[in-house]
Amino acid sequence: MSASSNVLKEVHGRVALxxxxxxxxxxxxxxxxxxxxxxxxxxxxxxxxxRVVVLTGAGDKAFVAGADISEFEGRSPIDQxxxxxxxxxxxxxxxxxxxxxxxxxxxxxxxxxxxxxxxDIRLAADTAKLGQPEVNLGIIPGGGGTQRLPRLxxxxxxxxxxxxxxxxxxxxxxxxxxxxxxxxxxELRARALALAESIAQKSPVALQLIKEAVRxxxxxxxxxxxxxxxxLFGLAFSSEDKAEGVAAFLGKRPPEFKGR
Ligand code: COA
Numbered sequence: 606m607s608a609s610s611n612v613l614k615e616v617h618g619r620v621a622l623x624x625x626x627x628x629x630x631x632x633x634x635x636x637x638x639x640x641x642x643x644x645x646x647x648x649x650x651x652x653x654x655x656r657v658v659v660l661t662g663a664g665d666k667a668f669v670a671g672a673d674i675s676e677f678e679g680r681s682p683i684d685q686x687x688x689x690x691x692x693x694x695x696x697x698x699x700x701x702x703x704x705x706x707x708x709x710x711x712x713x714x715x716x717x718x719x720x721x722x723x724x725d726i727r728l729a730a731d732t733a734k735l736g737q738p739e740v741n742l743g744i745i746p747g748g749g750g751t752q753r754l755p756r757l758x759x760x761x762x763x764x765x766x767x768x769x770x771x772x773x774x775x776x777x778x779x780x781x782x783x784x785x786x787x788x789x790x791x792e793l794r795a796r797a798l799a800l801a802e803s804i805a806q807k808s809p810v811a812l813q814l815i816k817e818a819v820r821x822x823x824x825x826x827x828x829x830x831x832x833x834x835x836x837l838f839g840l841a842f843s844s845e846d847k848a849e850g851v852a853a854f855l856g857k858r859p860p861e862f863k864g865r
Contacts, residue, residue: 611638613663614645617798619656619805621649628664634716635673639694646697653864656805656812658701659797660724661708662717665790668709668733669717674742695748698723699820702813704804708797709733709784714772718783719748722757725816727783728797729775730790735783736772756823758782808846809864814838 613624623645625632634642649655662668680688698705698720707724713735721727721735729735737750745751746767755763758781766773778784788796804812814837821833841847845865853860 610641611635612641612645614648616655618802619654620659620798620801621652621655621657622659622661622794622798623649624661624663625669626663628662628666630673631667631670631712632662632664632717633670633673634694634720635676636688638673642694643692643697646694646701650702653809656703656809656864657801658703658705659708659794659801660698660705660720661794661797662710665711665732667712667714667717668707669714669720670712671715671717671738672748677742689747693748695719695723699749702816703809704801704812704816706797706801706804708793709735709775710790710793712772715739715746715750716748719746719750719753722753722783723749725819726785726800728786728788728793728800729778729784730793731775731787732790733775733778733784733787734772735775735778736770737766738770738772740768740770754783806862808844808850808860808862810844810846810862811841811850814841 611626613626615622615624623642625634625638625642627633627638649658704726705724707721707727709721709727709729711730711733713721713733715738718735718737737746737754739746751767754766762781775784775787779787818830818834818837822830846862849862850860
């Protein structure tokens with residue numbers, strides 16, 4: 606584990622675990638934590654040994670309870686605009702070229718819910734509580750919440766969460782499609798690491814291209830997405846990983862993917 610800091614990095618074989626580490630502030634994202642997260646994502650992006658990333662929060666109370674509200678006070682509109690229009694953790698996770706799994710170990714609120722939604726897969730502890738409470742502060746989500754939430758849960762369920770600011774439990778989040786799996790809290794981290802490890806065995810080329818294709822499906826029209834899928838299929842088809850995957854299948858042995 607790296608030295609004590611606001612985000613900890615643990616490497617478990619081919620899986621990197623990033624732990625947002627401000628438990629006394631319910632892991633709220635202040636500027637320094639966001640900057641550290643961006644640095645670590647850059648580091649992991651370049652590390653070919655790491656094939657999947659898991660994101661979680663320290664302690665048993667929160668994944669991330671949102672942006673650090675204490676930084677809002679006294680910040681001018683143009684300063685806030687600069688914070689949000691620069692490179693954000695939400696974009697960095699969304700465009701990260703490897704799978705990112707969120708393990709929601711408690712309060713997942715505001716920017717925390719938006720960070721979770723920028724991840725590819727969300728596992729939630731049965732104790733997790735999710736919501737977009739910005740409306741209670743007289744503001745709106747600014748990390749993609751108004752865009753990703755309706756895409757995940759539909760407009761009605763999104764409006765309900767956004768208008769009321771109410772928190773929902775993990776089971777309700779599963780029911781509306783905001784999370785993908787609910788796990789007993791004590792087992793969450795192990796389950797997330799096990800899922801990540803099972804994905805880490807696949808071809809990194811295929812994983813990256815799947816992510817690219819799915820991202821296209823969330824952004825453009827069906828025709829554009831299908832065209833993109835064909836192009837990405839061609840790229841996968843010309844990879845060493847494809848040659849290895851096909852040879853391994855025909856040779857009745859497990860494949861060894863190199864990510865090339
Ligand atoms: N920003 C800054 N500080 C936060 C925070 C946030 N988003 N969320 C929690 N904290 C701080 C609290 O101010 C408190 O600090 P203190 O001990 O110095 O007073 C500490 O974390 C513990 O919070 P507390 O409210 O006492 O814990 P709790 O377990 O009773 O409640 C929450 C947890 C998450 C429900 C509650 O803290 C909360 O509602 N947070 C704000 C959530 C929010 O509105 N997020 C969207 C921001 S745009």
